[in-house]
Amino acid sequence: MLPAWMKSFTHWPAVQNVVNDMKQLYIFIRKEFAHVLRDRKTLLILFGLPVVQILIFGFALTNEVRNAKIVIYDQAQDVASQQLISKIEASRYFDIAYAVMDRAGIEAAFKKGDIRLAVIFPQGFNNDLLHTHHAQIQVVADAADPNTATTLTSYITSIIQDYTAAQEPYQITPQIRFLYNPQLKGAPNFVPGVMSLVLMLVCVMMTAVSIVREKETGTMEVLLVSPFSPLMVIISKAIPYLLLSLINVTTILLLSTFVLKLPINGSIPLLFAESTLFIITCLTLGIFISVKTNSQQVAMLISLMGMMLPTILFSGFMFPVENMPLPLQLISNIVPSKWYYNIVKAIMIKGLGFSAIWKETLILVGITVILLFVSFKSFKIRLS
Amino acid sequence: MIETNKLSKRFGDFIATNEITFEVDKGEIFGFLGANGAGKTTAMRMLCGLSTPSSGTATIAGFDIYKQTEQIKKNIGYMSQKFSLYEDLTVTENIRFFGGIYGLSNQQLKTKSQQLIHDLGLEKEAKKLVGALPLGWKQKLSFSIAVLHEPKIVFLDEPTGGVDPITRRQFWNLIYDAADRGVTVFVTTHYMDEAEYCNRISIMVDGRIKALDTPRNLKNSFHAASMDEVFYALARGAKRSE
Incomplete structure (x- = not known):
């Protein structure tokens, strides 16, 4: 119950109205x-x-893609391409299904539908890298599922960028960094x-x-x-x-x-x-x-x-x-x-x-x- | 207690209630009769402050229907056509809720709810959900709750729809008890036997009041044996119906 001094308060009409309103609201x-x-x-x-x-x-439901099957068409077969392939293989996002020997093989693999991505190294990959400091890799993704395709290409791009950045020192550790969401x-x-x-x-x-x-x-x-x-x-x-x-x-x-x-x-x-x-x-x-x-x-x-x-x-x-x-x-x-x-x-x-x-x-x-x-x-x- | 003067309500071209004028005295049981669509509910909604009249004047318990709706609300009770208690609350909770929003104190709520439960013989059901009660009991409870805060006037909109004659008789006993305590009762109904229970009745046809008197006088002036015949004689000329 209310103390006496507060009771005298509640006799004021205005206060009483508010008290009544609050009581009704509570009810x-x-x-x-x-x-x-x-x-x-x-x-x-x-x-x-x-x-x-x-x-x-x-x-x-998760956007994260793991162990996506990919194929590699390595026309270069040199040190640099081998290094990069082993880096891709080491990543937990990719699973290299098999190596193909020509472009027709890539197409066949996509048509079979069991691979998500193909990585193609051009001839003289290492050469280009050493002499012109510039080499190209073609990445082909199955965009029937655009979300997965985007995710996978961004993974592979990171691996490649990482490789080029860490070219000079001997040790190469793949490190993919995404802002705000490091573990993707x-x-x-x-x-x-x-x-x-x-x-x-x-x-x-x-x-x-x-x-x-x-x-x-x-x-x-x-x-x-x-x-x-x-x-x-x-x-x-x-x-x-x-x-x-x-x-x-x-x-x-x-x-x-x-x-x-x-x-x-x-x-x-x-x-x-x-x-x-x-x-x-x-x-x-x-x-x-x-x-x-x-x-x-x-x-x-x-x-x-x-x-x-x-x-x-x-x-x-x-x-x-x-x-x-x-x-x-x-x-x-x-x-x-x-x-x-x-x-x-x-x-x-x-x-x-x-x-x-x-x-x-x-x-x-x-x-x-x-x-x-x-x-x-x-x-x-x-x-x- | 209720005074109206040429009270009307228009919805576009349609005149639901056309210049109705009547008075209801304190403690009176006033029956408000009419076929479906005659304009009863519209008239009642205006008197309760649920709807603003298009023209005409009225006072309820001395308060103006346009300006003093807040005072009117405190002095009336209302029981709607649809059964309107909360089915998922218990009997006691319903009593305390509706009493509470009318501003009864805890002490009043306690004594009044005990009294009410005792009067209706609902002691065993007090803690049961209202949804589990038979319709007749719900309606009696609904009426008792409508008069719990001791209003000067209680408006009942077809309160006895769908219940058996015995329950209806018991319901009317509750209405008489309330009238004896000085509550003015304004009730709409279809049942002509109920019309006989009222002190005075008005019969509405096509938005207008066609007759207003005691049941006995009405029967005499229409040379009718029962209220049924009076009603048919008046309603035969009706142009609107549902």
């Missing part, structure tokens, strides 16, 4: 938690989804991606569905007739999902740190602050959808099709946005998850501070404010 939020916690299926989706996604992306792990790219996907799904869908459900069952009408203000209804719907989503963010970060061994390079408080901002953006999106729809199914469908697909397509986590045609690049700018994805990547992987991401933050704030404005406007229209 409402408690009810929302009861809804979520009693619905086993929702709970499973809510907390299972991030774990499953992290594990699937972390262990099953798939994880750095997908953890921010999974975070935006999970938050998008959970926040948008759950809020939209939980508000529309009340419309469907008729309880929304009863709430609107009560003295409880519509604004408070919306706020108390959003708060439980905000808290639950922050738990999700924590789960994902713990999993990525301890299971996937991916350290968080930047500031953790900043990461949480930006995540909270993105969660609020998603919640307003959910509210917006719920204002515009009247059935749970429609709300769910819009959340899935309208939110998940753009997140996967346009955030840059599956497909690089830079390679898209200009109109699609422009569309990608209105997808909130794109900005959040970039923010998380900057903080988590590159270890950058707020000065590097203030633009993205500002855009997210802008999107949120516009959505809030539009949804409250249409919410009022619905009431009349």
Whole structure:
């Protein structure tokens, strides 16, 4: 109970109003938690989804290519080519399937489909290197699978560059360096991606569905007739999902740190602050959808099709946005998850501070404010 | 308690409620009758503050329907057509939630919810989820919750749809109890036997009030044996229906 001096405070009308509002808000939020916690299926989706996604992306899907089968067509057969071949062979990324004796052999090997890459040394490779300091190697990749082809050519280029750089000293150790992602792990790219996907799904869908459900069952009408203000209804719907989503963010970060061994390079408080901002953006999106729809199914469908697909397509986590045609690049700018994805990547992987991401933050704030404005406007229209 | 003067609601060209004028006194049970599409629900939504009238005036419990919606909300109770409690909360939780958003104190909530559960004989079901209760009990509970905060007026929108005659009779006993405590009851219904339970009734046809009196007087003036006949006599001329 409150001490006596505080009690005298609570007799002021203004204070009393605030106290009453807070009490009603508490009652409402408690009810929302009861809804979520009693619905086993929702709970499973809510907390299972991030774990499953992290594990699937972390262990099953990876951009890393290992032991790719390649063939070598060595026309030079000299010291330099032999050295380079043995370096390629030593790398864990390549597996030299066999040596071929002519160009027709390369073609045959590709047609059989069991090799990914061919390396061709021209005649007089060592000679060129010694006298002109310049030699060429042809690398042919099977681009039917462009992602793998790109990855493999970049591996082989590194090996070759490494070889030329370390030509003079006797010792040659292959060293491939990739900025920000030294082990070429798939994880750095997908953890921010999974975070935006999970938050998008959970926040948008759950809020939209939980508000529309009340419309469907008729309880929304009863709430609107009560003295409880519509604004408070919306706020108390959003708060439980905000808290639950922050738990999700924590789960994902713990999993990525301890299971996937991916350290968080930047500031953790900043990461949480930006995540909270993105969660609020998603919640307003959910509210917006719920204002515009009247059935749970429609709300769910819009959340899935309208939110998940753009997140996967346009955030840059599956497909690089830079390679898209200009109109699609422009569309990608209105997808909130794109900005959040970039923010998380900057903080988590590159270890950058707020000065590097203030633009993205500002855009997210802008999107949120516009959505809030539009949804409250249409919410009022619905009431009349 | 309720006073309306030429209250109307238009949706484009369609006039859902056309200049309705009536008064309801304190403690009265006022039946609001009409066929589907006659404009009952629209009228009721305006009186509850869910919808803004296009023209006309009205006061609820002395408060203006345009300017004082907040005060109106505090003084009315509402039970919607759809059964509207939370099915995934228990009986007690529903009582405490709805009481809570009407600003009852913890102490009030405690005594009132015990009283309510006792009156309805729901002691064994208090901790069960509302979804598990039979429809009749849900409706009785829903009504009791609508009057829990002791409103001056309670609006009931077709409260007894889909329940058996015995349960309906029990439901009406609850309504009489509330009226005895001084609560004004405004109820819409299709059931003509229920119309007989009301102190006064109005019958709406095509957005207008065609008749307004006690059931006995209405039967006399239409030379009818039952309310059914009165209703048919009036509704026969209706142009709109669903």
